Amino acid sequence: MTIDLRIFTEPQQGATYDDILAVARASEELDFDAFFRSDHYLVMGDGDGLPGPTDAWTTLAGLARETSRIRLGTLVTSATFRHPGVLAIQVAQVDQMSGGRIELGLGAGWFPQEHTAYGIPFPAKRFGILEEQLAVVTGLWETPVGEKFSFAGEHYTLTDSPALPKPVQSRIPVIIGGHGPRRTPALAARYATEFNVAFPDPGVLGDRIENVRVVCQDAGRDPDDLIYSAAFVVCVGKDEAEFRRRAAAIGRDPEELRTNGIAGTVAEAADKLAAMSEDGATRFYLQVLDLADLDHLELVAREVRPQLS
Template identity: 55%
Template sequence: MRVSLFTEPHRGATYDDQLRLARHAEDAGFEGFFRADHYQSMGADPGLPGPTDAWLTLAGLARETSRIRLGTMVNSATFRLPGPLAIMVAQVDAMSGGRIELGMGAGWLEREHTSYGIPFPPLGERFDRLAEQLAIVNGLWATPDGETFSFDGKHYRLLDAPALPKPVQRPGPPVIVGGRGPKRTPELAARFADEFNMPFKTVAETTEAFDRVRRACETYERPADRPLTLSAGIVVALGRTDEEARRRAAPLHVPSALPPEDPVEGSPDALVQRIGEMAQAGATRVHLRIIDMADLDHLDLIADRVLPQVGAL
Protein backbone atom coordinates (compact mmCIF):
# COMPACT_ATOMS: atom_id res chain seq x y z
CA MET A 1 0.00 0.00 0.00
CA ARG A 2 1.29 3.43 -0.97
CA VAL A 3 0.70 6.00 1.78
CA SER A 4 0.71 9.75 1.24
CA LEU A 5 -0.02 12.68 3.51
CA PHE A 6 -2.80 15.14 2.68
CA THR A 7 -2.99 18.61 4.20
CA GLU A 8 -5.37 21.57 4.22
CA PRO A 9 -3.28 24.74 4.47
CA HIS A 10 -6.39 26.93 4.11
CA ARG A 11 -7.11 26.05 7.74
CA GLY A 12 -4.09 28.20 8.61
CA ALA A 13 -0.50 27.50 7.53
CA THR A 14 2.37 29.54 6.16
CA TYR A 15 4.75 28.26 3.51
CA ASP A 16 7.29 27.55 6.26
CA ASP A 17 4.69 25.48 8.12
CA GLN A 18 4.12 23.40 5.00
CA LEU A 19 7.83 23.03 4.32
CA ARG A 20 8.44 21.78 7.85
CA LEU A 21 5.68 19.22 7.50
CA ALA A 22 6.71 18.08 4.01
CA ARG A 23 10.32 17.56 5.09
CA HIS A 24 9.18 15.67 8.18
CA ALA A 25 6.89 13.47 6.09
CA GLU A 26 9.74 12.78 3.69
CA ASP A 27 12.06 11.78 6.50
CA ALA A 28 9.34 9.66 8.12
CA GLY A 29 8.84 7.54 5.00
CA PHE A 30 5.59 8.81 3.49
CA GLU A 31 5.42 8.43 -0.27
CA GLY A 32 3.78 11.75 -1.03
CA PHE A 33 2.80 15.17 0.30
CA PHE A 34 -0.43 16.52 -1.17
CA ARG A 35 -2.23 19.73 -0.40
CA ALA A 36 -5.72 21.06 -1.00
CA ASP A 37 -6.37 23.83 -3.51
CA HIS A 38 -8.51 26.33 -1.61
CA TYR A 39 -8.39 30.06 -0.99
CA GLN A 40 -10.60 30.13 2.09
CA SER A 41 -11.25 28.10 5.22
CA MET A 42 -14.43 26.06 5.47
CA GLY A 43 -15.67 27.25 8.86
CA ALA A 44 -15.87 30.40 10.95
CA ASP A 45 -12.12 30.34 11.69
CA PRO A 46 -10.46 32.58 9.05
CA GLY A 47 -7.42 30.31 8.82
CA LEU A 48 -4.81 32.90 9.77
CA PRO A 49 -2.48 34.08 8.35
CA GLY A 50 -4.52 33.42 5.20
CA PRO A 51 -4.35 31.25 2.09
CA THR A 52 -1.29 30.14 0.17
CA ASP A 53 -1.48 29.27 -3.52
CA ALA A 54 -1.12 25.56 -4.17
CA TRP A 55 1.29 25.74 -7.11
CA LEU A 56 3.44 28.52 -5.70
CA THR A 57 3.80 26.38 -2.58
CA LEU A 58 4.59 23.19 -4.50
CA ALA A 59 7.20 25.00 -6.58
CA GLY A 60 9.00 25.96 -3.39
CA LEU A 61 8.68 22.49 -1.91
CA ALA A 62 10.01 21.01 -5.15
CA ARG A 63 13.33 22.73 -4.54
CA GLU A 64 13.48 22.07 -0.81
CA THR A 65 12.70 18.35 -0.74
CA SER A 66 14.45 15.51 -2.52
CA ARG A 67 12.38 12.30 -2.56
CA ILE A 68 8.75 12.79 -1.61
CA ARG A 69 6.13 13.11 -4.34
CA LEU A 70 4.19 16.37 -4.41
CA GLY A 71 0.78 17.31 -5.73
CA THR A 72 -2.69 18.77 -5.41
CA MET A 73 -5.75 16.98 -4.09
CA VAL A 74 -7.43 18.45 -6.02
CA ASN A 75 -7.10 21.54 -8.22
CA SER A 76 -10.30 23.47 -8.77
CA ALA A 77 -10.99 23.76 -12.50
CA THR A 78 -12.43 27.21 -11.87
CA PHE A 79 -9.14 28.69 -10.63
CA ARG A 80 -6.79 28.43 -13.63
CA LEU A 81 -6.86 28.34 -17.42
CA PRO A 82 -5.78 24.94 -18.78
CA GLY A 83 -2.94 26.13 -21.05
CA PRO A 84 -1.08 28.08 -18.35
CA LEU A 85 -1.84 25.27 -15.89
CA ALA A 86 -0.08 22.74 -18.14
CA ILE A 87 2.94 25.05 -18.34
CA MET A 88 2.93 25.62 -14.59
CA VAL A 89 2.75 21.94 -13.65
CA ALA A 90 5.37 20.94 -16.23
CA GLN A 91 7.72 23.58 -14.84
CA VAL A 92 7.24 22.44 -11.24
CA ASP A 93 7.72 18.85 -12.38
CA ALA A 94 11.10 19.85 -13.77
CA MET A 95 11.93 21.77 -10.60
CA SER A 96 11.22 18.62 -8.57
CA GLY A 97 13.12 16.24 -10.83
CA GLY A 98 9.91 14.48 -11.85
CA ARG A 99 7.98 14.13 -8.57
CA ILE A 100 4.76 16.04 -9.34
CA GLU A 101 1.17 14.80 -9.56
CA LEU A 102 -1.83 16.83 -10.70
CA GLY A 103 -5.17 16.29 -9.00
CA MET A 104 -8.17 17.86 -10.74
CA GLY A 105 -11.76 18.50 -9.66
CA ALA A 106 -14.66 20.69 -10.72
CA GLY A 107 -14.58 23.06 -7.71
CA TRP A 108 -17.38 23.32 -5.17
CA LEU A 109 -16.96 26.00 -2.49
CA GLU A 110 -18.89 28.98 -3.84
CA ARG A 111 -17.96 31.28 -0.97
CA GLU A 112 -14.26 31.35 -1.83
CA HIS A 113 -15.07 32.20 -5.43
CA THR A 114 -17.33 35.09 -4.39
CA SER A 115 -14.74 36.38 -1.92
CA TYR A 116 -11.94 36.62 -4.47
CA GLY A 117 -13.89 37.50 -7.61
CA ILE A 118 -13.54 34.09 -9.26
CA PRO A 119 -16.42 33.10 -11.59
CA PHE A 120 -18.47 30.20 -10.28
CA PRO A 121 -20.60 28.72 -13.08
CA PRO A 122 -23.34 26.12 -12.51
CA LEU A 123 -22.33 22.56 -11.70
CA GLY A 124 -22.87 21.19 -15.20
CA GLU A 125 -20.69 23.85 -16.74
CA ARG A 126 -17.98 23.32 -14.13
CA PHE A 127 -17.80 19.65 -15.10
CA ASP A 128 -17.79 20.55 -18.80
CA ARG A 129 -14.86 22.88 -18.18
CA LEU A 130 -13.08 20.20 -16.15
CA ALA A 131 -13.45 17.73 -19.02
CA GLU A 132 -11.96 20.19 -21.49
CA GLN A 133 -9.15 21.08 -19.10
CA LEU A 134 -8.21 17.43 -18.69
CA ALA A 135 -8.20 16.95 -22.47
CA ILE A 136 -6.06 20.04 -22.98
CA VAL A 137 -3.50 19.37 -20.25
CA ASN A 138 -3.03 15.76 -21.32
CA GLY A 139 -2.97 16.80 -24.97
CA LEU A 140 -0.31 19.44 -24.48
CA TRP A 141 1.95 17.09 -22.54
CA ALA A 142 1.52 14.25 -25.04
CA THR A 143 2.21 16.36 -28.13
CA PRO A 144 5.41 15.08 -29.78
CA ASP A 145 8.48 17.31 -29.71
CA GLY A 146 8.45 19.83 -32.52
CA GLU A 147 4.68 19.59 -33.09
CA THR A 148 1.87 21.92 -32.01
CA PHE A 149 -1.42 21.30 -30.24
CA SER A 150 -4.82 22.78 -31.07
CA PHE A 151 -8.16 22.37 -29.31
CA ASP A 152 -11.58 23.75 -30.21
CA GLY A 153 -14.00 23.28 -27.34
CA LYS A 154 -17.06 25.02 -25.97
CA HIS A 155 -15.14 26.82 -23.24
CA TYR A 156 -11.49 26.81 -24.35
CA ARG A 157 -9.79 27.20 -27.72
CA LEU A 158 -6.07 26.68 -28.34
CA LEU A 159 -4.48 27.29 -31.72
CA ASP A 160 -1.05 25.92 -32.62
CA ALA A 161 0.23 25.86 -29.05
CA PRO A 162 3.92 24.87 -29.04
CA ALA A 163 3.16 22.45 -26.17
CA LEU A 164 6.17 23.56 -24.16
CA PRO A 165 7.76 23.10 -21.72
CA LYS A 166 7.74 19.33 -21.56
CA PRO A 167 7.51 17.79 -18.08
CA VAL A 168 10.24 15.46 -16.85
CA GLN A 169 7.70 12.64 -16.48
CA ARG A 170 6.54 11.55 -19.91
CA PRO A 171 4.02 11.80 -21.33
CA GLY A 172 3.23 13.83 -18.22
CA PRO A 173 2.83 13.83 -14.44
CA PRO A 174 0.20 11.42 -13.13
CA VAL A 175 -3.28 12.96 -13.27
CA ILE A 176 -5.69 12.29 -10.41
CA VAL A 177 -9.43 12.84 -10.72
CA GLY A 178 -11.05 12.96 -7.33
CA GLY A 179 -14.55 13.46 -6.04
CA ARG A 180 -17.80 11.93 -4.88
CA GLY A 181 -19.84 12.59 -8.03
CA PRO A 182 -21.70 9.47 -9.18
CA LYS A 183 -21.74 10.12 -12.96
CA ARG A 184 -19.35 12.64 -14.45
CA THR A 185 -16.49 11.99 -12.03
CA PRO A 186 -16.14 8.25 -12.87
CA GLU A 187 -16.42 9.07 -16.57
CA LEU A 188 -13.65 11.67 -16.44
CA ALA A 189 -11.42 9.39 -14.35
CA ALA A 190 -11.85 6.57 -16.85
CA ARG A 191 -11.11 8.80 -19.84
CA PHE A 192 -8.35 11.06 -18.62
CA ALA A 193 -6.84 10.08 -15.26
CA ASP A 194 -4.08 7.84 -13.97
CA GLU A 195 -5.70 7.66 -10.52
CA PHE A 196 -9.20 7.98 -9.11
CA ASN A 197 -9.51 9.18 -5.53
CA MET A 198 -12.57 8.79 -3.33
CA PRO A 199 -12.21 11.29 -0.50
CA PHE A 200 -12.96 10.59 3.16
CA LYS A 201 -16.02 8.35 3.00
CA THR A 202 -16.93 4.97 4.49
CA VAL A 203 -15.50 1.74 3.15
CA ALA A 204 -18.92 0.86 1.71
CA GLU A 205 -19.26 4.21 -0.08
CA THR A 206 -15.70 3.98 -1.34
CA THR A 207 -16.33 0.47 -2.65
CA GLU A 208 -19.40 1.70 -4.53
CA ALA A 209 -17.39 4.56 -6.04
CA PHE A 210 -14.64 2.17 -7.16
CA ASP A 211 -17.28 -0.04 -8.79
CA ARG A 212 -18.69 2.94 -10.68
CA VAL A 213 -15.22 3.81 -11.94
CA ARG A 214 -14.56 0.23 -13.03
CA ARG A 215 -17.81 0.24 -15.00
CA ALA A 216 -16.85 3.55 -16.59
CA CYS A 217 -13.49 2.09 -17.62
CA GLU A 218 -15.37 -0.70 -19.39
CA THR A 219 -17.80 1.74 -21.03
CA TYR A 220 -15.04 3.94 -22.38
CA GLU A 221 -12.85 0.94 -23.26
CA ARG A 222 -9.89 2.07 -21.23
CA PRO A 223 -6.82 0.18 -22.50
CA ALA A 224 -5.84 -2.80 -20.37
CA ASP A 225 -2.20 -1.68 -20.46
CA ARG A 226 -3.17 1.59 -18.72
CA PRO A 227 -4.70 0.45 -15.43
CA LEU A 228 -6.35 3.07 -13.26
CA THR A 229 -5.00 3.41 -9.72
CA LEU A 230 -7.77 3.47 -7.09
CA SER A 231 -7.09 5.46 -3.95
CA ALA A 232 -8.97 6.42 -0.81
CA GLY A 233 -8.74 9.51 1.35
CA ILE A 234 -8.89 8.86 5.08
CA VAL A 235 -9.17 11.49 7.81
CA VAL A 236 -7.08 10.45 10.79
CA ALA A 237 -6.89 11.46 14.45
CA LEU A 238 -4.78 8.88 16.26
CA GLY A 239 -3.29 8.68 19.70
CA ARG A 240 -1.20 6.49 21.96
CA THR A 241 -4.00 6.94 24.49
CA ASP A 242 -7.74 7.56 24.16
CA GLU A 243 -7.28 11.09 25.51
CA GLU A 244 -4.62 11.90 22.93
CA ALA A 245 -6.85 10.63 20.13
CA ARG A 246 -9.82 12.67 21.43
CA ARG A 247 -7.68 15.81 21.50
CA ARG A 248 -6.61 15.33 17.91
CA ALA A 249 -10.17 14.56 16.83
CA ALA A 250 -11.73 17.62 18.48
CA PRO A 251 -11.46 19.88 15.38
CA LEU A 252 -13.37 17.28 13.35
CA HIS A 253 -16.49 18.00 15.39
CA VAL A 254 -16.56 21.76 14.73
CA PRO A 255 -19.24 22.74 12.15
CA SER A 256 -17.88 23.46 8.67
CA ALA A 257 -18.92 23.50 5.02
CA LEU A 258 -17.38 20.08 4.40
CA PRO A 259 -19.66 17.17 3.43
CA PRO A 260 -20.04 14.37 6.02
CA GLU A 261 -16.89 12.29 6.43
CA ASP A 262 -15.88 9.03 8.09
CA PRO A 263 -12.69 9.67 10.07
CA VAL A 264 -10.56 7.12 11.89
CA GLU A 265 -10.38 8.28 15.50
CA GLY A 266 -8.47 6.14 17.98
CA SER A 267 -5.48 3.85 17.93
CA PRO A 268 -2.96 3.19 15.14
CA ASP A 269 -4.41 -0.32 14.89
CA ALA A 270 -7.77 1.19 13.92
CA LEU A 271 -6.11 2.90 10.98
CA VAL A 272 -4.28 -0.29 9.99
CA GLN A 273 -7.65 -2.04 9.93
CA ARG A 274 -9.27 0.71 7.83
CA ILE A 275 -6.42 0.68 5.32
CA GLY A 276 -6.75 -3.09 5.07
CA GLU A 277 -10.47 -2.73 4.34
CA MET A 278 -9.73 -0.15 1.65
CA ALA A 279 -7.18 -2.53 0.14
CA GLN A 280 -9.82 -5.25 -0.02
CA ALA A 281 -12.08 -2.79 -1.86
CA GLY A 282 -9.34 -2.28 -4.46
CA ALA A 283 -7.31 0.66 -3.21
CA THR A 284 -3.58 0.50 -3.76
CA ARG A 285 -2.97 3.96 -2.35
CA VAL A 286 -4.31 5.99 0.58
CA HIS A 287 -4.04 9.68 1.32
CA LEU A 288 -4.13 10.38 5.06
CA ARG A 289 -5.53 13.76 6.04
CA ILE A 290 -4.27 15.25 9.27
CA ILE A 291 -5.77 18.35 10.86
CA ASP A 292 -3.02 20.06 12.87
CA MET A 293 -0.09 20.71 10.54
CA ALA A 294 2.14 21.63 13.49
CA ASP A 295 1.59 18.26 15.19
CA LEU A 296 4.70 16.44 13.96
CA ASP A 297 4.30 13.85 16.71
CA HIS A 298 1.12 12.68 14.95
CA LEU A 299 3.19 11.93 11.84
CA ASP A 300 5.77 10.10 13.90
CA LEU A 301 3.05 7.94 15.46
CA ILE A 302 1.69 6.99 12.02
CA ALA A 303 5.18 6.37 10.66
CA ASP A 304 6.18 4.19 13.61
CA ARG A 305 2.96 2.23 14.17
CA VAL A 306 1.11 2.19 10.85
CA LEU A 307 3.49 2.40 7.88
CA PRO A 308 5.42 -0.78 8.75
CA GLN A 309 2.16 -2.77 8.97
CA VAL A 310 0.56 -1.62 5.70
CA GLY A 311 3.55 -1.65 3.41
CA ALA A 312 2.87 -5.22 2.26
CA LEU A 313 -0.88 -4.75 1.63
Protein backbone atom coordinates (compact mmCIF):
# COMPACT_ATOMS: atom_id res chain seq x y z
CA MET A 1 0.00 0.00 0.00
CA THR A 2 1.31 3.43 -0.94
CA ILE A 3 0.85 6.07 1.74
CA ASP A 4 0.74 9.74 0.73
CA LEU A 5 1.92 12.35 3.23
CA ARG A 6 0.64 15.88 2.76
CA ILE A 7 1.50 19.03 4.68
CA PHE A 8 -1.49 20.93 6.05
CA THR A 9 -1.24 24.43 7.54
CA GLU A 10 -3.45 26.84 9.50
CA PRO A 11 -2.26 30.30 8.42
CA GLN A 12 -5.11 32.13 10.19
CA GLN A 13 -3.18 31.51 13.41
CA GLY A 14 -0.62 34.08 12.25
CA ALA A 15 1.38 33.88 9.02
CA THR A 16 2.35 36.08 6.11
CA TYR A 17 2.27 34.93 2.52
CA ASP A 18 6.07 34.61 2.67
CA ASP A 19 5.77 32.33 5.71
CA ILE A 20 3.33 30.12 3.81
CA LEU A 21 5.53 30.16 0.71
CA ALA A 22 8.53 28.99 2.73
CA VAL A 23 6.61 25.97 4.03
CA ALA A 24 5.19 25.17 0.58
CA ARG A 25 8.65 25.31 -1.01
CA ALA A 26 10.15 23.17 1.75
CA SER A 27 7.31 20.67 1.31
CA GLU A 28 8.05 20.48 -2.41
CA GLU A 29 11.81 20.16 -1.93
CA LEU A 30 11.25 17.38 0.60
CA ASP A 31 8.98 15.54 -1.86
CA PHE A 32 5.77 15.63 0.14
CA ASP A 33 2.74 14.81 -2.00
CA ALA A 34 0.90 18.09 -1.46
CA PHE A 35 0.72 21.38 0.41
CA PHE A 36 -2.70 22.31 1.76
CA ARG A 37 -3.99 25.19 3.80
CA SER A 38 -7.13 25.94 5.77
CA ASP A 39 -9.64 28.51 4.56
CA HIS A 40 -10.31 30.71 7.60
CA TYR A 41 -10.37 34.44 8.30
CA LEU A 42 -9.98 34.56 12.09
CA VAL A 43 -7.47 33.26 14.62
CA MET A 44 -8.74 30.44 16.84
CA GLY A 45 -7.95 30.14 20.53
CA ASP A 46 -5.25 32.21 22.17
CA GLY A 47 -3.16 34.60 20.14
CA ASP A 48 -3.64 37.81 18.22
CA GLY A 49 -3.38 36.27 14.73
CA LEU A 50 -0.93 38.92 13.59
CA PRO A 51 -0.31 39.95 10.88
CA GLY A 52 -3.85 38.84 10.03
CA PRO A 53 -5.50 36.32 7.74
CA THR A 54 -4.50 35.49 4.19
CA ASP A 55 -7.13 34.50 1.65
CA ALA A 56 -6.84 30.84 0.72
CA TRP A 57 -7.37 31.11 -3.03
CA THR A 58 -5.28 34.26 -3.39
CA THR A 59 -2.48 32.42 -1.58
CA LEU A 60 -2.83 29.31 -3.73
CA ALA A 61 -2.71 31.42 -6.89
CA GLY A 62 0.65 32.78 -5.76
CA LEU A 63 1.94 29.34 -4.79
CA ALA A 64 0.81 28.00 -8.17
CA ARG A 65 3.38 30.28 -9.82
CA GLU A 66 6.11 29.80 -7.21
CA THR A 67 6.13 25.98 -7.06
CA SER A 68 6.42 23.47 -9.87
CA ARG A 69 5.50 19.94 -8.75
CA ILE A 70 3.63 19.79 -5.48
CA ARG A 71 -0.15 19.58 -5.48
CA LEU A 72 -2.02 22.44 -3.80
CA GLY A 73 -5.43 22.72 -2.17
CA THR A 74 -7.75 23.63 0.67
CA LEU A 75 -8.89 21.61 3.65
CA VAL A 76 -11.46 22.97 3.46
CA THR A 77 -13.00 25.94 1.68
CA SER A 78 -16.18 27.12 3.38
CA ALA A 79 -19.30 27.15 1.21
CA THR A 80 -20.37 30.32 3.01
CA PHE A 81 -17.41 32.36 1.72
CA ARG A 82 -17.97 32.42 -2.05
CA HIS A 83 -20.75 32.07 -4.60
CA PRO A 84 -20.25 28.71 -6.35
CA GLY A 85 -20.01 30.37 -9.78
CA VAL A 86 -17.18 32.59 -8.53
CA LEU A 87 -15.50 29.67 -6.76
CA ALA A 88 -15.60 27.55 -9.93
CA ILE A 89 -13.88 30.36 -11.86
CA GLN A 90 -11.27 30.91 -9.14
CA VAL A 91 -10.35 27.25 -8.77
CA ALA A 92 -10.24 26.62 -12.52
CA GLN A 93 -8.00 29.66 -13.01
CA VAL A 94 -5.60 28.61 -10.24
CA ASP A 95 -5.56 25.13 -11.77
CA GLN A 96 -4.45 26.73 -15.04
CA MET A 97 -1.84 28.81 -13.21
CA SER A 98 -0.43 25.67 -11.58
CA GLY A 99 -0.43 23.52 -14.71
CA GLY A 100 -3.09 21.21 -13.28
CA ARG A 101 -2.06 20.71 -9.64
CA ILE A 102 -5.11 21.99 -7.73
CA GLU A 103 -7.53 20.15 -5.44
CA LEU A 104 -10.66 21.53 -3.81
CA GLY A 105 -11.77 20.60 -0.34
CA LEU A 106 -15.27 21.99 0.23
CA GLY A 107 -17.31 22.04 3.42
CA ALA A 108 -20.36 23.72 4.92
CA GLY A 109 -18.45 26.06 7.25
CA TRP A 110 -18.56 25.88 11.03
CA PHE A 111 -16.87 28.92 12.67
CA PRO A 112 -19.49 31.64 13.28
CA GLN A 113 -17.11 34.19 14.80
CA GLU A 114 -15.12 34.63 11.58
CA HIS A 115 -18.35 35.33 9.75
CA THR A 116 -19.52 37.99 12.18
CA ALA A 117 -16.04 39.52 12.29
CA TYR A 118 -16.03 40.14 8.53
CA GLY A 119 -19.73 40.53 7.80
CA ILE A 120 -20.18 37.18 6.08
CA PRO A 121 -23.66 35.61 6.40
CA PHE A 122 -23.72 32.41 8.45
CA PRO A 123 -27.05 30.64 7.96
CA ALA A 124 -28.13 28.20 10.63
CA LYS A 125 -28.80 25.55 7.99
CA ARG A 126 -25.85 25.15 5.61
CA PHE A 127 -25.92 21.57 4.36
CA GLY A 128 -28.23 22.46 1.47
CA ILE A 129 -25.88 25.29 0.51
CA LEU A 130 -22.97 22.86 0.41
CA GLU A 131 -24.96 20.35 -1.64
CA GLU A 132 -25.93 22.95 -4.23
CA GLN A 133 -22.40 24.36 -4.39
CA LEU A 134 -21.03 20.93 -5.20
CA ALA A 135 -23.64 20.51 -7.95
CA VAL A 136 -22.87 23.94 -9.42
CA VAL A 137 -19.08 23.83 -9.24
CA THR A 138 -18.73 20.35 -10.68
CA GLY A 139 -21.50 21.03 -13.20
CA LEU A 140 -19.74 24.13 -14.52
CA TRP A 141 -16.43 22.29 -14.90
CA GLU A 142 -18.00 19.28 -16.59
CA THR A 143 -20.09 21.22 -19.13
CA PRO A 144 -18.50 20.75 -22.59
CA VAL A 145 -17.01 23.83 -24.22
CA GLY A 146 -19.61 25.48 -26.41
CA GLU A 147 -22.53 24.29 -24.29
CA LYS A 148 -24.40 26.16 -21.56
CA PHE A 149 -24.98 25.29 -17.90
CA SER A 150 -28.14 26.17 -15.99
CA PHE A 151 -29.14 25.34 -12.44
CA ALA A 152 -32.22 26.14 -10.39
CA GLY A 153 -31.98 25.41 -6.69
CA GLU A 154 -33.23 26.75 -3.39
CA HIS A 155 -30.06 28.78 -2.83
CA TYR A 156 -28.56 29.39 -6.28
CA THR A 157 -29.85 29.95 -9.80
CA LEU A 158 -27.59 30.02 -12.87
CA THR A 159 -29.01 30.63 -16.34
CA ASP A 160 -27.21 29.85 -19.60
CA SER A 161 -23.72 30.07 -18.12
CA PRO A 162 -20.90 29.56 -20.65
CA ALA A 163 -19.26 27.52 -17.88
CA LEU A 164 -15.83 29.01 -18.46
CA PRO A 165 -12.95 28.88 -17.81
CA LYS A 166 -12.13 25.18 -17.84
CA PRO A 167 -9.50 23.71 -15.53
CA VAL A 168 -6.43 21.98 -16.93
CA GLN A 169 -7.30 18.71 -15.23
CA SER A 170 -10.10 16.70 -16.77
CA ARG A 171 -11.45 16.43 -13.24
CA ILE A 172 -10.25 18.59 -10.37
CA PRO A 173 -10.15 16.35 -7.29
CA VAL A 174 -12.92 17.24 -4.84
CA ILE A 175 -12.45 16.41 -1.16
CA ILE A 176 -15.43 16.06 1.17
CA GLY A 177 -15.20 15.23 4.84
CA GLY A 178 -17.23 15.13 8.00
CA HIS A 179 -18.44 13.00 10.85
CA GLY A 180 -22.11 12.51 9.95
CA PRO A 181 -23.18 8.91 9.28
CA ARG A 182 -25.25 9.35 6.11
CA ARG A 183 -25.69 12.78 4.51
CA THR A 184 -22.04 13.77 4.13
CA PRO A 185 -20.93 10.29 2.97
CA ALA A 186 -23.79 10.41 0.44
CA LEU A 187 -22.42 13.70 -0.92
CA ALA A 188 -18.98 12.13 -1.13
CA ALA A 189 -20.37 9.15 -3.02
CA ARG A 190 -21.96 11.52 -5.52
CA TYR A 191 -19.32 14.24 -5.98
CA ALA A 192 -16.01 13.45 -4.30
CA THR A 193 -12.76 11.89 -5.37
CA GLU A 194 -11.62 11.73 -1.74
CA PHE A 195 -13.27 11.39 1.67
CA ASN A 196 -11.40 12.93 4.59
CA VAL A 197 -11.80 12.23 8.29
CA ALA A 198 -10.39 15.22 10.18
CA PHE A 199 -8.92 14.66 13.64
CA PRO A 200 -10.84 11.50 14.49
CA ASP A 201 -11.07 10.29 18.06
CA PRO A 202 -8.86 7.28 18.80
CA GLY A 203 -10.25 4.04 17.45
CA VAL A 204 -12.97 5.43 15.17
CA LEU A 205 -11.16 5.96 11.85
CA GLY A 206 -11.77 2.44 10.56
CA ASP A 207 -15.48 2.61 11.36
CA ARG A 208 -15.82 6.00 9.63
CA ILE A 209 -14.16 4.71 6.48
CA GLU A 210 -16.18 1.50 6.46
CA ASN A 211 -19.39 3.50 6.80
CA VAL A 212 -18.50 5.58 3.74
CA ARG A 213 -17.73 2.43 1.80
CA VAL A 214 -21.19 1.06 2.65
CA VAL A 215 -22.85 4.33 1.60
CA CYS A 216 -20.97 4.19 -1.71
CA GLN A 217 -22.17 0.65 -2.31
CA ASP A 218 -25.74 1.66 -1.54
CA ALA A 219 -25.40 4.55 -4.03
CA GLY A 220 -24.06 2.27 -6.75
CA ARG A 221 -20.51 3.59 -6.63
CA ASP A 222 -17.47 1.35 -6.28
CA PRO A 223 -16.07 2.12 -2.79
CA ASP A 224 -12.55 1.60 -4.12
CA ASP A 225 -13.09 4.55 -6.48
CA LEU A 226 -12.70 6.92 -3.50
CA ILE A 227 -9.46 7.86 -1.77
CA TYR A 228 -9.76 7.69 2.03
CA SER A 229 -7.69 10.14 4.05
CA ALA A 230 -7.31 11.48 7.58
CA ALA A 231 -5.90 14.66 9.12
CA PHE A 232 -3.86 14.72 12.31
CA VAL A 233 -1.69 17.28 14.03
CA VAL A 234 1.96 16.26 13.67
CA CYS A 235 4.62 16.79 16.32
CA VAL A 236 7.72 14.62 16.07
CA GLY A 237 11.17 14.77 17.63
CA LYS A 238 14.36 12.83 16.97
CA ASP A 239 14.26 12.08 20.71
CA GLU A 240 11.92 12.69 23.63
CA ALA A 241 13.46 16.06 24.51
CA GLU A 242 13.01 17.42 20.99
CA PHE A 243 9.44 16.14 20.84
CA ARG A 244 8.59 17.88 24.10
CA ARG A 245 10.22 21.10 22.92
CA ARG A 246 8.09 21.06 19.78
CA ALA A 247 4.94 20.29 21.79
CA ALA A 248 5.66 23.26 24.05
CA ALA A 249 6.23 25.52 21.03
CA ILE A 250 2.66 24.88 19.82
CA GLY A 251 1.15 24.96 23.31
CA ARG A 252 0.04 21.33 23.40
CA ASP A 253 0.36 18.66 26.06
CA PRO A 254 2.76 15.91 24.92
CA GLU A 255 0.60 13.04 26.09
CA GLU A 256 -2.54 14.51 24.53
CA LEU A 257 -0.63 14.78 21.26
CA ARG A 258 0.48 11.17 21.53
CA THR A 259 -3.15 10.12 21.98
CA ASN A 260 -4.77 12.25 19.30
CA GLY A 261 -2.03 13.09 16.81
CA ILE A 262 0.94 11.75 14.89
CA ALA A 263 3.33 12.53 17.68
CA GLY A 264 6.27 11.42 19.76
CA THR A 265 9.57 10.05 18.56
CA VAL A 266 10.24 9.07 14.95
CA ALA A 267 9.42 5.43 15.67
CA GLU A 268 6.17 6.33 17.42
CA ALA A 269 5.04 8.54 14.56
CA ALA A 270 5.82 5.88 11.96
CA ASP A 271 4.01 3.22 13.98
CA LYS A 272 0.93 5.44 14.36
CA LEU A 273 0.77 6.14 10.63
CA ALA A 274 1.16 2.46 9.83
CA ALA A 275 -1.63 1.57 12.26
CA MET A 276 -3.95 4.20 10.78
CA SER A 277 -3.28 2.86 7.29
CA GLU A 278 -4.52 -0.53 8.49
CA ASP A 279 -7.86 1.20 9.09
CA GLY A 280 -8.11 1.96 5.39
CA ALA A 281 -6.57 5.42 5.03
CA THR A 282 -3.97 5.78 2.29
CA ARG A 283 -3.38 9.52 2.62
CA PHE A 284 -2.55 11.63 5.66
CA TYR A 285 -2.69 15.39 6.10
CA LEU A 286 -0.07 16.33 8.67
CA GLN A 287 -1.20 19.52 10.37
CA VAL A 288 1.92 21.62 10.97
CA LEU A 289 1.26 24.32 13.57
CA ASP A 290 4.72 25.90 13.83
CA LEU A 291 5.36 27.27 10.35
CA ALA A 292 8.82 28.56 11.29
CA ASP A 293 10.13 25.09 12.16
CA LEU A 294 11.18 23.79 8.76
CA ASP A 295 13.53 21.29 10.42
CA HIS A 296 10.40 19.52 11.61
CA LEU A 297 9.32 18.90 8.02
CA GLU A 298 12.75 17.57 7.16
CA LEU A 299 12.69 15.15 10.09
CA VAL A 300 9.34 13.73 8.99
CA ALA A 301 10.50 13.44 5.38
CA ARG A 302 13.93 11.97 6.11
CA GLU A 303 13.21 9.78 9.13
CA VAL A 304 9.48 8.97 9.41
CA ARG A 305 8.43 8.55 5.77
CA PRO A 306 11.07 5.89 4.86
CA GLN A 307 9.67 3.61 7.57
CA LEU A 308 6.32 3.52 5.77
CA SER A 309 7.64 1.95 2.57
